[in-house]
Structure formats: C-alpha cells, structure tokens
Amino acid sequence: MKVFECGVCGHLEFNEAPEVCLVCRAKKDAFSENADAIKKPADPANLTDAEKKHIPKIVVVKECGLIPGQCCTDVHVKVGEIQHVMVPEHFIRCIDYYLNYAFISRVWLSPEACNPGAALHLNAPSGTITAIENCNQHGNWMAEVEV
Ligand SMILES: [Fe+2]
Structure with a gap:
C-alpha cells in the first residue's frame, strides 16, 4: 500500500x-x-526494546457505555508495549487513527500533561483500525487491528 x-x-x-x-x-x-x-521493526518476531517502546498497542473495548443507545467501539492506543517516556526532549507528539485506511482523527499529546496513549469512541462496528504514533525523535510507528 x-x-x-x-x-x-x-x-x-x-x-x-x-x-x-x-x-x-x-x-x-x-x-x-x-x-x-x-x-x-527489523525482525517482527524478535522486537528490540526500542521497537517495543514505539510500536503502538491497540486495545479495543466494545460497548463501553459512554455513548448509550448506539454502537460505540472504544479504541485505546498505548505507546508501547514498554511505555515510552514523555519528557519535553523526547515524547509522543500525536497518535493518528485510521478506519479502513482512511484518516479519522489525530490526538495531540503534551509531554507535560499526557501519558503516551489515547482513546477514541468510534461509531463503527467493524473494520480495520490503524494507529500511527509520531515520536519527536524516532519518527512514525504503526499498528493495526481488525474489529
Ligand atoms: Fe522515542
């Protein structure tokens, strides 16, 4: 693609x-x-610690209840399997969400107030969800999941 x-x-x-x-x-x-x-990652089956700190982890929670009466698919993104630091010199700038490879939202993160994660409540019962995080020092890293 x-x-x-x-x-x-x-x-x-x-x-x-x-x-x-x-x-x-x-x-x-x-x-x-x-x-x-x-x-x-150089070898997806054997991630380095640096790769584990940057590849997003996506957790999907259906029926969270925040938006009652309609489809609500929670998509939580954490960076990463080993938590990335959030200090002014080195932090996760933003997390972009895509549904079926179409951009749907960007969440900006401040190093002072934000943990390296984000959540969206999607009105989408199914599809391919892609998350791309941008680290100010190490660039863009992606993960995706089928809902
Ligand atoms: Fe980084």
Whole structure:
C-alpha cells in the first residue's frame, strides 16, 4: 500500500494524497509518496526494546457505555508495549487513527500533561483500525487491528 506524507506537517495518508491535508490544510501538491515514512521493526518476531517502546498497542473495548443507545467501539492506543517516556526532549507528539485506511482523527499529546496513549469512541462496528504514533525523535510507528 502506498503511503503519502504531507511535506508541511508530516501527516500520512494511505493509497493516495488527499486534495487538502486533513491536519494542516496544505494542498495536494505538498504530499509526496514516501515508502519509508513508517518505521518497521527489523525482525517482527524478535522486537528490540526500542521497537517495543514505539510500536503502538491497540486495545479495543466494545460497548463501553459512554455513548448509550448506539454502537460505540472504544479504541485505546498505548505507546508501547514498554511505555515510552514523555519528557519535553523526547515524547509522543500525536497518535493518528485510521478506519479502513482512511484518516479519522489525530490526538495531540503534551509531554507535560499526557501519558503516551489515547482513546477514541468510534461509531463503527467493524473494520480495520490503524494507529500511527509520531515520536519527536524516532519518527512514525504503526499498528493495526481488525474489529
Ligand atoms: Fe522515542
């Protein structure tokens, strides 16, 4: 699958560049294809500690009850299996969510007040959920889960 990166804000889109960046509103020509935009573990079966600190962990909770009377699929994202630090010099800047490879939301994280995690309440009973976190020092890391 192709990955396109916004040259203004770094936002990533799958398959094709959008007319306008959904994060910073830059125009389509600000995007370029970047096959290396998302870091990949060297050996997925034997993750290093550094990789465990960056690859998101996705936990899905159905029927959480916050939004009564309709579908609510909670998607919790934690960075990562070994918790990433949140200090001003080194922190998780944001977590982007995608449903079926279409961008749906970005959660910004401040190193002073936020843990390295986020949650969304999706009105979606099924689909592929992708989370991409951005570390200010170590780039973009991805995980996905089928709901
Ligand atoms: Fe990092």
